[in-house]
Amino acid sequence: MTELKFVFGDPDICSGCMVCVNVCSMFYSKVIGPTRSRARVVRLEPALDFPLFCRNCEDAPCIDACPESALTRTSKGIVIVNNRKCNGTGACVEACPYNAIHIHPDTGKAIKCIQCGQCVDRCPADAIFTTTTVDLAERDKDGRMMALHEKHKDELYPREAKN
């Protein structure tokens, strides 16, 4: 099986500038607006800035949750939304444990990161990177990054996410 890629960020390095968020909304929606972006940035004290993206879960609960079967995994391992099928039910939004899928306010369709790398190329702090579980374990040998994400999961992935 193809190793699943995802974009991940270091909350100690991320400066919180939101360039990734804006690049994403401009690249895909031709507007500027966090609610139109597939990336999020959450600032928490003390001194943490979390750039957040689809984690490309192996068991991808979003795929199973969609009543229209609008979410599928491509041969390259990317979970994509089929806009013709998506009805904006929000079932995937509910199912996502990482609050990484949202309903686009203008189209009414689900949007999520597809690991295109547009933001990664433009991050001024070099805080985000495309990785895999194996690669991340290598980059994060002491588990610092993962521990920070885990420690703050309630704030980063609120169950009742407001869009």
Place this chain on the structure above:
Amino acid sequence: MFGVGGEILWVDMTKGKIEKVPIDDDLVSKYLLGAGYLSKILYDMIPAGTDPLGEKNVLGIATGLLTGSMFPQASRHVVAALSPLTDVWGESHAAGFFGAELKFAGYDAIMFTGASSDPLYLNIEDSKVELLDASHLWGKDVFETDDILRKDHDRTFRTLSIGQAGENLVRFSAIMNDRDRASARSGLGAVMGSKKIKAVSVKGTGKLDVADPKNYLKHMDIFYERMMANPFTPGRVKFGTTSLVEMMQHIGRLPSYNMKQGVFDGYEKISGDAINEKYLVKARADYSCLQRCGRYTAVRTGPYAFEGGAPEFETQSSMGSRCGNDNLESVLFGHHLANQYGMDTISLGGTISWAMEAWDEGLLTAEDTGGIDLSWGNAETIIKLTKMIALREGFGDVLADGSAAAAERIGRGTEKFVMTVKKQEIAGQEPRAQKSMGLAAVTAARGADHLYAFPVLDEAGFDKEIKERFGEQYLPEMADRLSPKYKGIMVKECEDFMVMVESVGLCKYGTQIPPEFYYDDVALTLKIHNGLDLTGAQLQEIGERIVNLNRLFNARFGVTRKDDCLPDRLTKEKAPLGPSAGEVVELDMMLTEYYDVRGWDQETGLPLKETLKRLGLDN
């Protein structure tokens, strides 16, 4: 128009009424948004004789045309009102996320009129805008207020607020946003306090449509590449502005001992290197910022333990060298406290250092201070007074009106140690070591100020930029920080450019230092972002129009050439020590050249009729 929120919120605090008014395209074509737009609105609304802390004063909070855009450092908003510190034009700016969020909610500015008898805060959730009871927030500091508001509403809200200093009408209190961002100068926190506005909380889920979506990212990529490739950027990331301490020490421009001198023996202890070595946790950015000069620091133990946003050069100089204080932990903590209470660290340090010199001269005694020892460098005193000023306790109450008012109250010859222009404390640029800064401090509309012109082109070898902006004939004098020659021309040009930058919501880092982006870059961005067709020359003229309008505002409050003056120390006493020893500020000759290029009357210092006519200000 593209790329803006589209509406202005008019909030009548007396009646508790909120009105939404579309932005005026005609005004935008003459003044842009941000500082320029507020300049015009407040000029039309604030008559002579207005009490800055009375209900007739008008407080504006405005974003620029590009605030919220993807242009590097497009994070800024501006606040303006009649200043309670200077009694003239008051204006201040901050970065953060508040401005962009306001735009996403659909608004470009908030205008507060009248005054409430009870504390209120303005809550904005897209189209839902309401004034809510703030009695539970009154008395809380800036961080507590942010915590409570984001808990009560949602963690994704952005807040702007005053701390206890603004509530207590401290005349150099700040309006804070995003916790540690400060619109600090001009004391506008007190105007907010006088109207009983504790805070503004905002959540915007909207978007900014841009004029040229097809080519937008392509242009931004070029701007990003230029900003990242600029040789200043790595240093900015590493030090923010903190390493200016070392740089300024080396040219004798580090205000020390209440500006008696421009060098400080203890400079290394309060330097950027010292901060990085032990206290820096992280560089932080504001919205769309590639340079991340924001510092997040921590003092882990001892009496000055804290963690948070702090500091920048101005505080290292004002609460450090200016007070003869080389205790870095106290400087960091003092900055943190000033943010927490919501105060301008420049006027805070400037006022304390005035008191320290008066004490040193024997003009202030323990009887005046309630037993507090004001010896140079007494870190404990600096921290104690910071709290006492914010809460107006004891001797802090005297200092809370600023050094000029305090000296007037105390008398006894302490007046000669007041280092202000138009009652605002001079910032961290000892002007005997950089003449342009002396001129800029007196011509700035808001009283002593380095940022209105921010004439840094003679500071760090920008000969190339001087050649491009002015022409080769002005070299080498214009680039020589010790030469007064051509500084009138330079300050005028810088003012026009900088007020334009404040009207589009960009940062002075990236436009002026380093001077990477100039008029044409802004013109291009206004085209692709807002769909405005303005040339660089037209933008310059708008800048000039705003400066002249600010001058007319001040003329209404009695300002003439006589007020454009520096303390005698800086124009008559030679700098005693360091690389700029022997220098004074040759203010008169620079000012004459400045009025000349401005088209202002040499005697009154006010715009000539033909100048006003040329700028369309004659009606």
